[in-house]
Structures are given as C-alpha cells and as structure tokens.
Amino acid sequence: xxxxxxxxxxxxxxxxxxxxxxxxxxxxxxxxxxxxxxxxxxxxxxxxxxxxxxxxxxxxxxxxxxxxxxxxxxxxxxxxxxxxxxxxxxxxxxxxxxxxxxxxxxxxxxxxxxxxxxxxxxxxxxxxxxxxxxxxxxxxxxxxxxxxxxxxxxxxxxxxxxxxxxxxxxxxxxxxxxxxxxxxxxxxxxxxxxxxxxxxxxxxxxxxxxxxxxxxxxxxxxxxxxxxxxxxxxxxxxxxxxxxxxxxxxxxxxxxxxxxxxxxxxxxxxxxxxxxxxxxxxxxxxxxxxxxxxxxxxxxxxxxxxxxxxxxxxxxxxxxxxxxxxxxxxxxxxxxxxxxxxxxxxxxxxxxxxxxxxxxxxxxxxxxxxxxxxxxxxxxxxxxxxxxxxxxxxxxxxxxxxxxxxxxxxxxxxxxxxxxxxxxxxxxxxxxxxxxxxxxxxxxxxxxxxxxxxxxxxxxxxxxxxxxxxxxxxxxx
Amino acid sequence: xxxxxxxxxxxxxxxxxxxxxxxxxxxxxxxxxxxxxxxxxxxxxxxxxxxxxxxxxxxxxxxxxxxxxxxxxxxxxxxxxxxxxxxxxxxxxxxxxxxxxxxxxxxxxxxxxxxxxxxxxxxxxxxxxxxxxxxxxxxxxxxxxxxxxxxxxxxxxxxxxxxxxxxxxxxxxxxxxxxxxxxxxxxxxxxxxxxxxxxxxxxxxxxxxxxxxxxxxxxxxxxxxxxxxxxxxxxxxxxxxxxxxxxxxxxxxxxxxxxxxxxxxxxxxxxxxxxxxxxxxxxxxxxxxxxxxxxxxxxxxxxxxxxxxxxxxxxxxxxxxxxxxxxxxxxxxxxxxxxxxxxxxxxxxxxxxxxxxxx
Numbered sequence: 001x002x003x004x005x006x007x008x009x010x011x012x013x014x015x016x017x018x019x020x021x022x023x024x025x026x027x028x029x030x031x032x033x034x035x036x037x038x039x040x041x042x043x044x045x046x047x048x049x050x051x052x053x054x055x056x057x058x059x060x061x062x063x064x065x066x067x068x069x070x071x072x073x074x075x076x077x078x079x080x081x082x083x084x085x086x087x088x089x090x091x092x093x094x095x096x097x098x099x100x101x102x103x104x105x106x107x108x109x110x111x112x113x114x115x116x117x118x119x120x121x122x123x124x125x126x127x128x129x130x131x132x133x134x135x136x137x138x139x140x141x142x143x144x145x146x147x148x149x150x151x152x153x154x155x156x157x158x159x160x161x162x163x164x165x166x167x168x169x170x171x172x173x174x175x176x177x178x179x180x181x182x183x184x185x186x187x188x189x190x191x192x193x194x195x196x197x198x199x200x201x202x203x204x205x206x207x208x209x210x211x212x213x214x215x216x217x218x219x220x221x222x223x224x225x226x227x228x229x230x231x232x233x234x235x236x237x238x239x240x241x242x243x244x245x246x247x248x249x250x251x252x253x254x255x256x257x258x259x260x261x262x263x264x265x266x267x268x269x270x271x272x273x274x275x276x277x278x279x280x281x282x283x284x285x286x287x288x289x290x291x292x293x294x295x296x297x298x299x300x301x302x303x304x305x306x307x308x309x310x311x312x313x314x315x316x317x318x319x320x321x322x323x324x325x326x327x328x329x330x331x332x333x334x335x336x337x338x339x340x341x342x343x344x345x346x347x348x349x350x351x352x353x354x355x356x357x358x359x360x361x362x363x364x365x366x367x368x369x370x371x372x373x374x375x376x377x378x379x380x381x382x383x384x385x386x387x388x389x390x391x392x393x394x395x396x397x398x399x400x401x402x403x404x405x406x407x408x409x410x411x412x413x414x415x416x417x418x419x420x421x422x423x424x425x426x427x428x429x430x431x432x433x434x435x436x437x438x439x440x441x442x443x444x445x446x447x448x449x450x451x452x453x454x455x456x457x458x459x460x461x462x463x464x465x466x467x468x469x470x471x472x473x474x475x476x477x
Numbered sequence: 478x479x480x481x482x483x484x485x486x487x488x489x490x491x492x493x494x495x496x497x498x499x500x501x502x503x504x505x506x507x508x509x510x511x512x513x514x515x516x517x518x519x520x521x522x523x524x525x526x527x528x529x530x531x532x533x534x535x536x537x538x539x540x541x542x543x544x545x546x547x548x549x550x551x552x553x554x555x556x557x558x559x560x561x562x563x564x565x566x567x568x569x570x571x572x573x574x575x576x577x578x579x580x581x582x583x584x585x586x587x588x589x590x591x592x593x594x595x596x597x598x599x600x601x602x603x604x605x606x607x608x609x610x611x612x613x614x615x616x617x618x619x620x621x622x623x624x625x626x627x628x629x630x631x632x633x634x635x636x637x638x639x640x641x642x643x644x645x646x647x648x649x650x651x652x653x654x655x656x657x658x659x660x661x662x663x664x665x666x667x668x669x670x671x672x673x674x675x676x677x678x679x680x681x682x683x684x685x686x687x688x689x690x691x692x693x694x695x696x697x698x699x700x701x702x703x704x705x706x707x708x709x710x711x712x713x714x715x716x717x718x719x720x721x722x723x724x725x726x727x728x729x730x731x732x733x734x735x736x737x738x739x740x741x742x743x744x745x746x747x748x749x750x751x752x753x754x755x756x757x758x759x760x761x762x763x764x765x766x767x768x769x770x771x772x773x774x775x776x777x778x779x780x781x782x783x784x785x786x787x788x789x790x791x792x793x794x795x796x797x798x799x800x801x802x803x804x805x806x807x808x809x810x811x812x813x814x815x816x817x818x819x820x821x822x823x824x825x826x827x828x829x830x831x832x833x834x835x836x
Contacts, residue, residue, distance in 0.1 A: 019712040019751060040713055042686045046720055049690075227652075 005034040005089040007200055009220060011047050012054050012186075013213025015086045022220070024196070026102040027335040028324070028374040033099055034085070036196055041224040044188070047217060048232050051161045054186035057212035063138035066182040067126055072209035073202070074122025078115055082204040091201065100197045104168060105333030105375055107324050110288055114171040118202070121175035128179055131458050132465035141184065145474050154474035159234030159253070161186040161217075162468060165226045166199060167239035167257075168192030168335065169291045169398060174199055176237065176257075179464050181206060181215060188217035188233055190226050194335040230254055235467055255462045259396040260293030260420030262451045265435075266301045267426025268409045274304055275311065277425060277448050281402075282315045284423065284451040286380060289332030290400030293461075294421045294443075296451045297396040298403045305406035309359040309384040316380035316400060317363025321372040331399070333375035340376040343397045344369045347381060350392035356385045359404075388415045413438050420461060421451040488759065488814035493530040495760035495789055500528045503794040508558040512549065513794060531763065534787065538796035540772065543569075543736075546577040554580050556791060567617035569735040573645070576615075579735050584792045585617050588738035588758060589625040592731075595741045600677070600701025600727030607633040607677040610666045610684050612640050617735045618705075622679050634673065636665045638684065663687045670697045679703045682717060689721035701727040705739075708822040711751035718751070731755065732821050736795055737762045737786050740818070743810050752805075752820055756813035763787040764818050766806035772799065775816075776806050783824055800824070 007024075009016040018037035025032050058066070076082060084091035091099070097111045106114070121128065129138065136153075140146035145154035162180045164187060167173060180187050191199050196218075203216045219225060230236045230248065237255045238248055245258030264281055266274060284296035301308055322329040334340040347368065351358055360382045368379050380400035385393040393403045394417055407415055409426075413434055416422070423445040424435050435444055442461055445451065503509045504517055504524050517523060528534050551566055559582060568576040601607070607626040613619035613635055626633035646654040666688055669675065678699050680688065685704060688694065694702075702722060709717070709730060722728055732755040733739040740755035740762075757764040766782040768774045776782035784802040788795040803825070804818035 019715055020710060038712070040716055042690075042716055042720070045690060 004032060005085040005091075006087055007034060007036040007084075007196055007218075007220070008086045009037045009039045009043070010203065010213075010216055010218035011043065012050065013207070013216050016043070017086055024103050024194075027105045027194070027333055028102065030374075033102055036220045039219055039221050039225065041221065041228040044217075044219050044221065044225050044228045045232065048161070048188070048228075051186060051188070051217075054212075054214040054217075055157075055160050055184065057214040058181070058184040058186060060212070061184070062142050063129075063182055063184070066184070066211070067129070067138075069206065069209045069211050070122045070125040070178070070182055073205040073211070074119045074125075076208050077122065077202055077205040078119035080205075080208075082201055082208060084200075084204075096197060096201055100171060100195065101324050103197070103335060104171075104194050105335045106171075106289065106291075107322065107326065107329030107332060109327050109329055110332065111171065113288070114198075117172040118175050118178075118198070121178055122205075125179065125182055129182060129465070131455075132179060132463055136465075138182075141469070152474055154472050155469040156472055157185065158468055158470050159185070161188050161233050161235075162464075163187075163229040163233030163236030164189045164199075165229055165236065165238045165240070166190060166192045166195070168195040169239075170288060171195065171198040172288075172292075173239065173257075174202055176461070176464070178202070180468065181211060183465060183468050185235075185468050186215040186217065188219065188229055190219050190221055190229050192239075196220060237462075255467055257293065257461060259297075260295070260461075261298070261394055261396055261416075261418060262294050262296050262421035263298045263300055263416055263419050263423075264296050264451065265412055265416070265422060265424040265426070266299075267424065267428045267431050268302050269428045269431075270425045271302055271304060274301070274308055278308070278311045278315065280423075280448045280450050281308075281312055285312070285382075285402045286316060286319070286330060286400035287450070287452045289330065290380070291332055291398050292452065293396070294451050294454065295396075295400070296402055296421075296423070298394060298405060298416075300405050300407050300412055300416060302409045302412075303406060305404050306384055309382055309404035310362075312402065312404065313359035313363050313382045316382055317360035318365075319380050319400070321370060321375075321377040321379075323373060331377050331379065333372075333377055334398070337376040339398065340369055340378050343378060343399065346395075347383075347392065347397070347401075350390075350395070351383070353391050355387065355390045356383050356392050356403075358383050388417075413440070416440060421445065423447075423449050423451050485809055485814045488809075489531070492760040492763065492815075496531050496534050497529055499789040499791065499794060500524050500534070502558075502791050503556065506557065508556055508791075510554050510556045510794075512545070512553040515553075531787075534796055535773065540785075541795045541798040543577050543798065546579060547575050551578055551580045554793070559792070565617070565620065566615065567735045568615040573641075579617070579793065581617065581792050584738065584761075584790050585621040586624050586628075587761070587790075589621045590628050591758060592739050592741055593625055593628050596701060596703065596729055597727060600729075601629060601631075601703075602676055602700065604630040605676040606674060607631050607679065608636070608666065608669055608673075608675045609633055610636040610662065610678070610680040610688065611638050613637040614639065621739075626677070631677065634669050634675065636662055636669065638662045638681075659684070659687055663691055667691045670699075674698055676700045677703070679705075681705070682707055682709055682713065685717065686721055693723075694721070695723060695725045699726055701729065703729045703731065705731040705733055709753060710820060710822070711753075714745075714751040714753055718745075732818065734800075736788055736793070736798060737764075738788070740764060743813070743817070754807045754810065754817040754819040755821065756810075756815065756817045757786075759813075759815050761788070761790050763789065763815075765816065766804055766818055767799075769803075769824075772797075778806050778808050781805055784818055784821065 018039050020038040021035040023032035024034045081090045081092045101108045101111045162185045164177050189199050207213050239257045245256040248254040248256050321331045378399035383392045383403045385403045385405050418440050421443045422441045425448050503513045528537050564580040567579050609622045623633045730742045730753050740757045742753045742755050765785045766776050767785045769783040784800040784804050786798045801824050802821050804821040807817035807819045
C-alpha cells in the first residue's frame with residue numbers, strides 16, 4: 001500500500017490507474033493528501049460506446065430494490081468505513097470530513113452538515129422520487145408501461161446515461177444526481193478539481209450497498225474530457241460560472257446549473273417589520289459559507305434599504321475566519337487563492353462605479369481578503385446599491401455576499417431577473433399572485449423562509465425525472 | 478547516411494567532422510548560399526577558421542531566426558553548388574500571413590530512406606499500400622511519406638488535412654466547425670480503408686484516435702502506424718497503444734518538422750512507462766535540450782528544457798534554432814550514442830493553453 005491514497009478513474013466501475021496523476025493538496029499547508037488519476041477524453045468516448053451495458057446492469061434491478069440500495073448507501077456514506085482508492089486504503093466518515101475540509105477549504109462543521117444533507121437525500125429517496133414523478137408508481141418504469149390515475153402511461157429513457165461535470169464549491173450538490181440511480185440511469189461523473197472525495201465516496205457507498213459497479217463512471221479529466229461528457233452523454237448536468245453555463249444555455253440535453261441569483265423580497269405591507277427578518281436574511285446570505293446557488297445574493301426592498309444594509313452589515317461584517325476545526329466556523333477558505341483574488345478585485349472594481357457603498361467595511365475592521373493558517377478567505381460583504389443597474393447589484397460570489405437594493409414593489413418583478421430561489425415576505429394577495437405567475441423564479445418561498453431551505457419532494461432546479469424520461473402514448477391490440 | 482554508434486566518443490568525432498564539412502560547404506563561395514556568405518561578410522567572420530567542432534559551432538553562431546525563412550526570397554538559400562537545379566519549396570506552420578519556407582532537393586529522401594530501416598517489415602509489409610491522413614499541401618511530409626512508401630515498394634493513398642484552418646477555427650472557439658472538419662477528414666480515411674487494402678498508416682495522434690473510433694484498425698488491415706505531429710504524454714501513448722491499437726499494431730511515434738527531418742523513437746520498454754524518447758538523425762541534425770533562460774547551457778538529464786535544433790546538411794545550414802517545443806533531456810540509448818528528447822510538448826505548455834487542434 002502506498003503512503004498516500006490514490007483515487008483512480010472508474011471506467012464503468014472498473015479501476016483505472018492513469019500514468020498521469022495530480023496531487024490533491026491541503027489548501028492550508030500545500031501538503032498532498034492523495035493523488036488522483038487524470039484521463040484523456042478518448043477514454044471517456046471509449047467507455048461511452050459501451051454504456052448500454054451499464055444501463056442493462058441497472059435494469060436488472062427493480063426500482064424498489066434500488067430504493068432499498070439508496071437507503072443503505074446513505075447509511076454507509078454517513079457512518080461506515082469505505083474503500084478509498086486502489087491501494088487498499090479505507091476512509092472513515094471522520095477521515096472523509098477531514099480530508100474534504102483540507103482540500104476544499106470548507107470548515108469541518110460545514111462538511112458535516114453537507115454529509116448529513118447527502119445522507120438525508122439518500123434516506124429520503126422515495127419521497128424525492130415521489131416529488132419528481134408526482135406520485136408515479138415506479139413499477140411503471142420497471143415494466144415500461146402501466147396505468148396511473150386511470151390513464152395508461154409509458155415512459156422511455158431520453159438517454160442511456162447521465163453525464164455530470166461537477167463543481168468543487170459544495171459537497172451537497174452531489175445530491176442532485178443521486179435520483180439517477182433509482183431511475184436506472186448510469187452516471188458518468190467528472191469530479192470537481194478540489195472535490196473528488198464526495199462523488200468517489202458516494203459511488204463506494206452505492207457499490208457496497210449492492211448497486212452494480214458498472215453504473216458508475218468517475219473520470220477526473222481536463223476541459224476536453226468535460227466537453228466530451230457534456231456532448232456525448234445524451235443528458236448531462238453542468239455546474240459553473242456564468243461563462244461556462246452560457247455556452248450550454250438552450251441545449252435541451254444539458255441542464256445548466258450556474259449562479260442562482262437567489263433573492264429576498266419584502267413587500268410594502270411587511271417592510272415596517274423588517275428588523276424581525278434580519279436573522280433570516282443573514283442565514284440566507286451566509287449559511288454554508290455563502291457558497292451555494294441558493295444563498296441569497298440580493299435583498300430587494302421598497303424602503304429602508306440603507307437601514308437594512310446596515311443591520312445586515314452589523315451582523316455579517318464582524319464574521320472572521322476561524323480554524324477549520326472550530327465548530328463556530330462560518331467562512332470557507334478558497335482552495336484556489338487566485339479565485340479569491342479575482343473576486344476581491346471584481347468587488348473593488350464594482351465599487352469604483354458610483355452608486356454603491358460597501359456597508360460591511362464599517363464593521364469589518366480590516367480587508368475583505370484575509371489569511372488564516374495559510375488559507376485565503378473572503379469576509380462577508382454587503383453592498384448598498386442605488387439600482388439594479390449597478391454592476392454589483394445582481395451578482396453572486398463564492399462568499400457571503402449580498403447587495404441591498406431599494407425598488408418600488410410594483411417594479412420588483414420587472415427588475416429581479418432569473419432567480420433560483422426567491423423568499424418573498426408579503427401577505428399582499430396581488431403581489432403573491434404576481435410572484436406565483438413569474439417565470440423568473442424557480443423556487444418560491446412565501447414568507448420569511450430562508451432561501452437555503454429546500455424540500456425533498458420538490459425539485460428546486462430542474463426535474464431530473466423529466467430530464468431522464470419522456471412520456472409516450474401507448475396502446476395494445 | 479547517418480551512422481549510429483554505441484560509442485559516444487565516436488559519435489562525437491563523427492559529428493565534429495560533419496560540422497567541419499558542412500561549415501566549409503556553406504561558407505565557401507564555390508558551394509555556399511548567398512545568405513550565409515553575406516552573413517559571414519557582414520560579420521567580418523570566417524566560420525571555416527573558427528568552427529572545428531559542434532562545441533565551436535554552439536559558441537560561434539547565434540540562434541537561427543526563423544523570420545529569415547519568411548522574410549527573404551527562397552533563392553538566397555540555394556547553395557552555389559545547386560544553382561540551376563529546381564528545388565522543392567516546403568512550408569512550415571503558419572495560420573495567417575506569409576508562411577515560413579524551406580527549400581530542398583534530396584534531404585527528405587535521405588531522411589526517410591534512413592527511417593525505413595527503423596520500421597519492421599511485419600508492421601509495414603513491403604509492397605503493401607500505405608495511407609497518409611494528415612497535412613499534405615505545401616509540406617515536406619507529403620512527399621516524404623510517399624517516398625518512404627515507394628522506397629519500400631509500396632503505394633500510398635492520401636487524405637489531406639489543413640492544420641491552418643483547424644487552428645483558425647479553434648482559436649475562434651468554433652469547436653463545432655473543427656469537429657465537423659475532423660469528421661470530414663476521418664470519414665474520407667474510413668472510406669479508403671473500407672475499399673482498399675491498406676496495411677500502413679501515417680497520421681497524427683488525434684486523427685488516429687478518431688479513426689479508431691470509427692472502425693477497428695486491425696480488422697481494417699492496418700498492421701503499422703507511424704505517427705507524428707503533436708504532444709504525446711505517456712498516458713496518451715498508453716491509451717493509443719492499449720485501446721486504439723489494442724496492442725496488435727506496431728506503433729512508431731516520431732518527432733520532426735520541415736526544418737529538421739525526422740527523429741525516430743526507440744521502441745518502448747516496460748520501464749519507459751510509455752515515455753517516448755526521440756533521437757535526431759545525427760549528424761544531419763542535432764537536438765539539444767537547453768536552459769530556456771541561458772540557452773548556451775544544456776539542462777540536466779531527465780529535466781525539462783527548450784528544444785534547440787541544428788540542421789547540418791548541404792541543402793540547409795540552420796544553427797541553433799530554438800524550437801517552440803520543450804522536452805526532457807534523455808541519455809543516449811542504443812542504437813543512438815547521443816542525447817535524446819522525450820515527452821516533447823509545446824514550449825510553456827504548463828503555463829498557457831496552446832492551440833494544437835488535430836494537428
């Protein structure tokens with residue numbers, strides 16, 4: 001057994017050790033914690049040519065059996081020691097959390113929270129599928145046809161597999177692909193550069209729970225390989241920034257998960273009560289280190305913008321980085337310091353355009369970008385903008401960041417733009433109707449619900465079942 | 478004809494003697510070309526008096542500037558001894574604007590006839606047809622491959638690929654166009670392989686891979702592949718050998734260009750871990766791996782440095798040309814008694830993205 005673990009590629013479940021390996025480094029010390037094989041795009045293409053065999057392996061299982069496997073996989077993922085790599089290493093849940101925290105920069109407390117989210121997603125897979133399929137008897141997928149609510153139904157898969165180009169920002173994002181397995185769809189995963197640990201461990205948990213190994217492709221690869229996954233899988237999910245996702249917008253085979261631009265809106269009828277909502281706003285902006293697309297990145301109010309911005313800044317501004325093991329850690333380090341530099345520079349550049357004031361600066365006592373234990377952090381930033389037209393008004397960064405903008409209620413829906421989550425605090429029946437009718441909002445919380453709250457039975461970003469299956473008309477003689 | 482030695486001293490002596498002969502040729506008014514005679518006159522130097530060895534050459538000559546091949550008319554490179562004899566014009570690189578040109582007569586034949594002895598009859602049966610899928614047009618390679626095939630008694634089919642167009646569309650991020658063009662090239666090759674008996678293939682690694690996705694190359698009759706063109710990191714070589722050629726087809730990677738000719742690789746051994754080392758056709762060409770910051774110095778063995786080419790033929794004298802490539806310096810290995818260059822990749826590849834495309 002080598003000293004450090006090595007994560008191989010998994011080619012339809014089979015271990016493949018590449019001659020090209022990259023170190024996975026502790027973002028604080030720079031010390032390698034393991035190595036990961038890198039494969040070329042041709043290997044992905046070669047394996048995709050035989051992906052129907054992977055699908056066939058999953059087809060042998062009933063949906064019910066696969067749901068049981070999900071439950072077991074969730075337990076294994078959260079609580080058990082699982083194989084790690086191809087040199088006989090194993091990984092306990094604590095080791096997983098420690099390693100992931102070290103390479104991704106997420107504090108341990110957040111990694112554990114993400115682990116729980118993923119385990120819960122697996123434990124609640126039946127509820128999730130019920131939500132995705134709107135209560136479909138999954139036996140219909142096993143048989144290919146059936147009767148539901150007195151209607152004949154038949155579904156066919158839109159693709160032989162699901163491709164995934166994963167990010168490194170937050171482990172819980174992996175819960176998005178988990179339903180593919182009980183939906184009998186093999187996955188072809190390109191892990192995030194700093195975060196291969198979660199998908200690898202999930203795959204090991206599935207295999208240990210009885211899932212056929214052929215259902216899993218794990219391909220650490222460069223840009224060309226990622227492009228191949230997106231182009232050739234038939235159906236794929238891509239995560240990335242605006243530039244990455246813009247490339248694939250409008251492609252029906254690719255579900256794009258870019259910035260969320262999630263927001264909190266307060267109506268005229270509730271704005272006088274704004275101090276009651278400050279904690280909910282802080283949670284929405286800063287939970288999970290402000291790294292999720294469901295973190296609020298803008299607060300839109302009809303008045304008191306300056307007061308609200310100041311109240312948020314008083315709470316968020318003093319937050320400082322804490323050591324990775326500190327239970328109270330609320331900020332995540334940047335595995336790639338260049339990204340922190342870039343974000344910091346973009347915010348500073350934006351502040352040079354008249355019409356924006358960084359309110360947190362008053363309460364921060366120091367620079368936005370700081371270093372602790374060798375790692376780079378960006379401290380929370382609240383910017384009061386005079387309109388949505390300001391370059392910092394509708395932005396999302398990989399840190400707790402929010403703009404506060406004063407907009408008349410009647411103008412809000414015209415100005416907010418596409419928003420993954422909107423928490424709208426209002427009892428105004430007309431405003432609620434307008435919100436419900438808005439095509440710009442993927443998930444709508446009516447009331448003071450943190451934007452970070454998600455529910456298992458409702459997809460908040462695309463419906464994986466509808467992405468992977470299509471209904472056809474069917475008749476029998 | 479190159480002689481290969483297991484004795485580095487003998488190889489060095491042969492190289493030094495060759496340097497003297499070539500310097501005498503290019504700097505004598507009866508045999509030399511206008512460019513080098515003018516260069517010596519303007520510099521007030523006579524290399525024939527100062528350069529007696531390869532080491533002298535390195536100390537005496539500055540790096541050859543490839544702009545000269547673009548900016549000057551080709552006639553300035555014609556050695557007096559070749560005057561009146563029509564020449565071939567070969568072009569190198571170029572995506573836009575005036576390309577660089579090298580003229581030649583027989584060098585490509587010499588290079589490829591020598592290379593013929595390095596490929597086995599099992600993989601390239603004499604008399605059986607070849608297919609070249611790659612840049613033809615104004616490139617030396619096109620004539621060279623056909624000459625190699627003919628020299629072995631074989632005919633050769635050709636499918637063209639215009640690398641300038643590929644580089645252009647990739648630089649403009651028109652990836653669909655690049656892919657469509659590659660498909661167009663590969664489809665033509667598949668058609669030939671389906672309708673004609675072909676056993677030898679010359680192509681670039683990317684095209685080889687694409688071709689292997691369209692048909693099983695061994696089943697299609699291919700027994701040997703001679704490859705050149707772009708970076709082949711060890712993992713990629715392994716992929717080609719194991720998964721494209723399935724360990725059933727002979728693989729001959731080469732490193733070369735219009736200015737040098739052809740550096741063959743030594744057969745891969747298990748301990749090479751698919752790292753390919755190329756050896757220049759010394760004494761006609763010399764490859765050194767130099768410190769990019771101080772190009773007079775070689776790097777240590779197994780360290781990265783910039784590739785420097787010196788071409789020493791009667792047709793072309795090209796001293797100390799810095800290639801746009803970097804490589805690992807490798808020790809001599811039989812049958813070659815001089816340094817090799819390994820894992821060649823574009824210079825600065827680790828620092829910036831290089832458009833290589835399919836070429």
